Amino acid sequence: MGSSHHYYKFQHQLPHPHLLLLLLLLLSLVAARAGARSHNSVAAAAAPSAAAAAAAAEFLDGQNSARAAVGVAPLRWSPALAADAAAAAKRQRPRCEFAELGKSPYGANQAWTSYPARPAEVVASWVATGKHYDRATDTCSGGGGDDDCGTYKQVVWRRTLELGCAQATCGGGATLTLCLYYPHGNVRGQPPY
Template sequence: MKKISFSGYSFIVLSLSSILTQAFRHTPTQPPTANANGDVKPQETLAVHNKARAMVGVGPMVWNETLATYAQSYAHKRARDCAMKHSSGPFGENLAAGWRTMSGPVATEYWMTEKENYDYYTDTCGGDGVCGHYTQIVWRDSVRLGCGSVRCKNDEYVWVICSYDPPGNYIGQRPY
């Protein structure tokens, strides 16, 4: 396990065992057209991710139903308290919570605002010190994406989680 700290914010990155690695290397699927994962909007979420990646010369991701199922399952576990806690699972992970209008594309656009904090040449986060969500989105080796969402029990907030395989944000490595 490697721990990465971006100005006080910690990101846990876990290595996949060879068994898990093989389990998630199946043929990629296209995002479903139905809104099967709550407010995720898979096609739109994938498109926003891939637009960000194209802007820095990184190839596109593919939607992965196994990752989406993992993210959705974890989102359901958080529905009662809607706490912003990482799953500590084997994937890269971005979390967001917002009002009823929160969705996968909105969360991704929000994470993208961290781009202005990232300095590629020094591989550091400036500004408010947060850029790990952005760097996970554009991490060259992360090629599979799956997201889930849930409306919290108070029915005011929507919680979005996106999982990335393989995970990114390794110390000493630039995202692209």
């Protein structure tokens, strides 16, 4: 794969942020009940939910900031999309390669780094490709077509409503990141916003 970042584009949508808060509340109630039986199992159960919520916030914050900058409504987190992204990332972990999502009904952005990458860092790299986007002509100026700004266009695609993301750690500490978007963006002939 090389020692630098490699990126690929796709799309997907996010569910409403209140759903995530409701899910966290329910998980907290379940953990509190379990605590009466086993204090250790509560701590173990609560830690992954807090980490997942923090990662979801990192994925959402950077993308929603980019969307706000161009006057597009924020994305909502989708647990269903996040589960699909996690399943795809898990399947790709042994080879640490991008998932083949050509038949997927979702849009997607994927990234591979040779080191452990934070969600915010990956999102920032996708958003940074916006420097190659020319809104007047709806083209990417880097010479590589949509590969130069397709990830940005998916992030800011006006009709995309929901997002779900996951990361997998591969051999040698490499990170594979996948975000799914619904409805998908990057529709040829349509500007993102």
